[in-house]
Amino acid sequence: MGRQAGVLFEVNDDRCFGCAACVALCPVNALTLEGLLAIVHEPSCTHCEHCIPACPVHALSLVGDEKTYLFEVLA
Ligand code: SF4
Numbered sequence: 001m002g003r004q005a006g007v008l009f010e011v012n013d014d015r016c017f018g019c020a021a022c023v024a025l026c027p028v029n030a031l032t033l034e035g036l037l038a039i040v041h042e043p044s045c046t047h048c049e050h051c052i053p054a055c056p057v058h059a060l061s062l063v064g065d066e067k068t069y070l071f072e073v074l075a
């Protein structure tokens with residue numbers, strides 16, 4: 001699956017409490033745990049959304065990245 005244009009995968013660090021559910025689910029190992037916070041290596045993330053429903057505190061999301069979007073539309 002290709003990455004979605006104009007969006008970035010984001011971990012809400014106010015919500016994440018480090019349960020690691022998302023880390024275990026990611027098929028491309030884009031997520032790691034640093035202390036009690038999930039960290040995404042965004043360039044590795046395929047935007048598959050597989051991990052998003054697994055987070056009990058809704059800390060994971062794909063968010064619009066206007067600059068990336070404009071770049072890809074105008075390129
Ligand atoms: S969206 Fe997919 S590739 Fe990205 S971190 Fe979640 S499971 Fe991994």
Ligand code: SF4
Nearest residue numbers: 016017019020022055
């Ligand atoms: S599933 Fe949610 S709370 Fe658990 S480590 Fe991932 S982002 Fe943090």
